[in-house]
Amino acid sequence: MTTRHSALPAPAFLALLACLCALPFPAMAESPLGLWTGRLVADRGSCDDETRDTSTFQIETRHITFTPADGSILLTGVPEKGYAHYHAEALIQQPSGAPFPMVFEAHPEGRTIVGTYGTPRCRAHIVLKR
Numbered sequence: 001m002t003t004r005h006s007a008l009p010a011p012a013f014l015a016l017l018a019c020l021c022a023l024p025f026p027a028m029a030e031s032p033l034g035l036w037t038g039r040l041v042a043d044r045g046s047c048d049d050e051t052r053d054t055s056t057f058q059i060e061t062r063h064i065t066f067t068p069a070d071g072s073i074l075l076t077g078v079p080e081k082g083y084a085h086y087h088a089e090a091l092i093q094q095p096s097g098a099p100f101p102m103v104f105e106a107h108p109e110g111r112t113i114v115g116t117y118g119t120p121r122c123r124a125h126i127v128l129k130r
Helices: 010-022
Strands: 034-039 041-045 054-059 064-067 075-077 086-093 099-109 112-118 122-128
Touching (some): 054 112, 075 099
Antiparallel strands (some): 034 122, 054 064, 064 075, 086 099, 099 112
16 A cells, blocks of 8 residues: 655745745744743842842743742733733732732743833843743
């Protein structure tokens, strides 16, 4: 028994290849889903705890998580349609009972994701890479 492989005729294959090569770069880029890492850099305030270690940003189809300094507090959110913008947050209650909001905003920039992290005592930026 012989197996036949159907292949596109050469002109059709070349036309398909030309169409794919003409697509803008983002259409051919990798999916943003997965793990991204980087190190927070303090812009203002006291950010020593947040800048001491690598931070992780995880993008799933319906959920995002940012972990500053790979600690135990997770900022969570939902990715915007088309993955053009990300917003994650956590609201921690301090021992005094006062709220302590933590916010992460980010967007894709080339092959990276750039973001800003903020709390009442710290503001920092980050460039995340795969």
